[in-house]
Amino acid sequence: MDCALKKRKCPICGREFPWENNPYRPFCSRECKLVDLYNWLSEKYRMPTLDKREEQKEIKE
Numbered sequence: 757m758d759c760a761l762k763k764r765k766c767p768i769c770g771r772e773f774p775w776e777n778n779p780y781r782p783f784c785s786r787e788c789k790l791v792d793l794y795n796w797l798s799e800k801y802r803m804p805t806l807d808k809r810e811e812q813k814e815i816k817e
């Protein structure tokens with residue numbers, strides 16, 4: 757693993773940013789953190805609906 761002093765790549769925009777003292781880790785900025793949160797929320801709302809439907813089907817059958 758990288759040492760904490762090294763730079764990390766932001767998983768959202770791919771830019772390298774200093775890891776240490778970064779309040780938005782593991783993202784480079786507030787914007788990227790918000791983008792990830794948005795992606796996470798939209799996936800979270802989308803996927804359980806599908807999963808539940810499949811699970812209920814199996815239980816009923």
Ligand SMILES: [Zn+2]
Nearest residue numbers: 766769784788
């Ligand atoms: Zn970024």
